Amino acid sequence: MSDHLQLYEVFIRSRRGLDHKHVGSLHADDPEQALEYARDVYTRRGEGVSIWVVASRDITASQESDCESFYDPLDDKPYRHAAMYELPEGVDSL
């Protein structure tokens, strides 16, 4: 790919108080342009109050194929869940 039209990932905050959510991607020459394109493409009907654009090449992602070994150390710890601890009669606010 040439230096032009890099891929950008677009994140939108639909309402104040909520996290930005990934909504899709687009091509643009620079971040400013990506932001304007994102506005035109993804918020035509007032979908958001704030947009983030991030060059896709700057994202480091975990690999789906490595899932098993990547998450393995976390899978055998049922004691991390509150449901493992039984409560005595009459206690309901824990």
Add this chain to the structure above:
Amino acid sequence: MNDNIVALPSEEKFQARIDAEEKIEPKDWMPEKYRQNLIRQISQHAHSEVIGEQPEGNWITRAPTLERKAILLAKVQDEAGHGLYLYSAAETLGITREEMIDRLHKGISKYASIFNYPSLTWADIGAIGWLVDSAAIVNQVSLQNTSYGPYARAMVRICKEESFHQRQGYNIMMVLMQGSEEQRAMAQDSLNRWWWPALMMFGPHDGESAHSAQSMKWKIKRRSNDDLRQQYVDQAVQQAHAIGLEIPDPDLKWNEDRGHYDFGEIDWDEFERVISGDGLCNRQRIAHHIKAHEDGAWVREAMAAYDSKRRARATDVA
């Protein structure tokens, strides 16, 4: 981006947004005092999560079973994660992690005074999980509605993870109370020592709280100290009685008219003494944090050196 272009909105506009229950987000204009107030509160909250690892970490090597040890490790790991969520939320307000740590080390920034009490017995791990984490949850549930977006979102994440903490603590107490006379005495002794410091976690009475009025107006705080403390007492008394523990307060009495428990006065002199640095473990807690920070310096330096080398190599190749 548009914030630079649009003329600065007035403080009234800001307050109107808060009154309408809208969240404030990092790039919004905000009064400098709101920013400073939040930095103070969130960084102290973060420090509390991290310093709180010390009294609990004290028992990891001496947990009575392998399972209890694994549970305690998982809990302390969660606390470190909660510290991270909160430091990150504070960083969105324009303060750096280094500045916050520096303020902690210099005693400018405080943390929950309860972590200045020592964890003397295994039952204290039960009492911390049950009483201290429950008190934190009562406070944090109300903070899920705080006006600053990143703080509110950190609270939602933290509350989700906390219920395991209080339950494992309560479970330690329950099992001790089903044990020998000595074990029951150990659990009761622990409750006796942690009860009042836990009540102090909610801070001074409403009329005497230095930051309360403005924080309520800005909806940084959503419920008053006394209000949260009352809810906590009502819950904890029921939980204590259910497993045969006695609350160490001769004035504790159910008040039919109010529909709440009446309880005795907190020793505010002790509260002042501990919060101003003169509790049993204040010096030890900070000294340990400074030591851990300095002992970790070589790791941070090694990572920085590795990063520079990798960048240099990438430039060579290009």
